[in-house]
Amino acid sequence: MFSALLLVMGFFAGILGALTGIGGGVLLTPILALHFGIPIRQAIGTSLVAVITTSAASSSVHLQRHTTDIRLGMTLELATAFGAAVTAYLVGYFNRNVLEGLFAGFLLYSSITILARGGKLKDEETVPPNTNGETVIPPYEPQRYPLGLAASLVAGGLSGLLGIGGGPIKVPVMFIFMKVPLMVATATSNFMIGVTAAASAIVYYRRGDILVEIAAPLAVGVFLGSLLGARLAPRIQTKYVVYLLVAIMLYLAGHLCVHLLSGGSAA
């Protein structure tokens, strides 16, 4: 029964993730911590498995559309993987209240950013397909590698700390500062999440912070949910889904704050 509940939860997180582009980890970690009484560090490690599953499934689709810049991704992964591995180590020495506070702050920040954009998750960029119906990517050369690597280090660090993908940092940096087309920046960021999450997940696993009996049903649910979500995406008004996501994130942020203020006793 317990596994079935986790599977269903992963399924909905997977659908929401595929429809909005926000990784399931953002929702799964606080839900595991608040409603399943799992210490936040194990909640982060466990949902990292679901994050890797989502990234593998979705970036294989991007790759087949040839919108991923593997060379750029691999270069920036030097920084994201390093940052993620380092903070994954440091998390072992963090107090759970600090982690819950950081997570609540991250949820609030993400919600406000989405609302400030009027419910749009990212700036849309329309690239007209050519006569064969294929997407044409304008030629480009990534600029300012040092800045890109520095931002990736921060994104990776946040990923190892909170079990999130770090797309909200990497995509704008690649798009605005490195002059990479938005479509390529999005696909490449997605591509990098798997390796970044794996760099920290390996450290979490070795520390015993991945609960297998929870990670397995969650990952199975997330996998099915993201497959369905990807099929639903073209047919659904994502705006309402985004507001639903923001509502859930705000609820979880508030719940985390209450949890913190009550001394972590209320589950």
Place this chain on the structure above:
Amino acid sequence: MSEVREPAFDRVVALVLRVGAFTCFFVMLTGLLLGLFIHGSLPEDIERAGVLLMLATPVVRVLVAGILFLREKDWRYGAISLGVLTILLLGAVFGIGEH
């Protein structure tokens, strides 16, 4: 460099990710279903294998991309891939931390 798109390269890397994700899905599902009927450690061991395969998938993806770069004699990106692989493996070797 970036304006040169290599469809074959993309396809191989996509295949690694797809095979990894599907394999893990079926392994974990097998563990879960067995858990409904069998008591003992077998279902959990199978689930653990699925989780470990999931953690290994990105590592294999870096390895395969690195081999493809080296086969193209693209030493620079071959070396970068090797660097990423090293970071990933260091985490596995020095996985010490407090419980």
